[in-house]
Amino acid sequence: MHVRMLTGGLAAACLMSVSLTGGQAAAAAPRTADAPLAARVLTYDAGGSAEFRSAVDRGAAIWNESVDTVELRPAAAGQRANIRVLADNGWPRALPTTLGNGTVYIGRQAVGQGYDTIRISSHELGHILGLPDRKPGPCSSLMSGSTAGTSCTNPYPNAAEKAEVEGNFGSALAGRAPAVRTGVIVD
Template sequence: MHVRMLSGGLAAACLVSLSLTGVQAAAAAPQTAAAPLAPRVLTYDAGGSAEFRSAVDRGAAIWNESVDAVELRPAAAGQRANIRVLADNGWPRALPTTLGNGTVYIGRQAVDQGYNTVRISAHELGHILGLPDRKPGPCSSLMSGSSAGTACTNPYPNAAEKAEVEGNFGDLRVGRAPAARAEVIVD
């Protein structure tokens, strides 16, 4: 008991001396804000995207600038990618398997008709991120795809599209499994 009283008196004396010197003593406040969750990293392999490689990289960068819940990175050599990107002579399309996984085709047919390659890339990656087509739609909607016309070069998702991707991947960041998707999305 004597030790307890002595240490209590010592603590009181320290607080008094600190207050006399102008220093405030405060208990450390518990951290109430949750630490931000790390983004879900998805890798992509654009090795088969031929002349569209820079457009694919730019489309991925646009998604990285636009959302926090997911990050698209080029796959390292020998690493199996979540997303494969290929160029072909058909119309652009995406074949999602599960959320964040699948194959994207950057079709030369749309490019030959005058559609913007970066918009095509960002749009098709949007399908892999769980977004459906929203046709017809305005140029301000990335997922309006070809219905916005060849004059539309906007490669950025709008606020609703960003929020939908954040919601899709927010569940994954807290441990919920992605749903299987077995559909071909032809734009």
């Protein structure tokens, strides 16, 4: 009985809406708030990363596996990249300019001390994606950086770090830019 009353009421509502639109069926506009946003594609140029090229590519792939709102891709030949990755003899660091843009240095000093190159790459890319250092911290926190020690080889962001990047880029995709952290971030 309840089903008949519901379907009868639904039919009456449909007839009423057809009569209000002049006998033409009107489709409801799609709800954009419920539609998933496409990932923002960021390109990176690892041409200057020397012996760390494969670690940089793996660090980018880890972020691609971990978040949906941003995708890191190698820049095509001649394309200006959002992120430049360079190798040098100093300590690893990132110089974000705006969210998703900047320069990463994979420093040989940390590698020489025994730190994992893929963790370094993933960590420094995390800064470009808007994450700060979280020191001291456990190995389970990618952004704990060097405070997790040389035995830590975990290159994956934890749930909170993933959520923060999703929020940063989800807001940016929806037209709300998060606060930008600029300046040199060492480690």
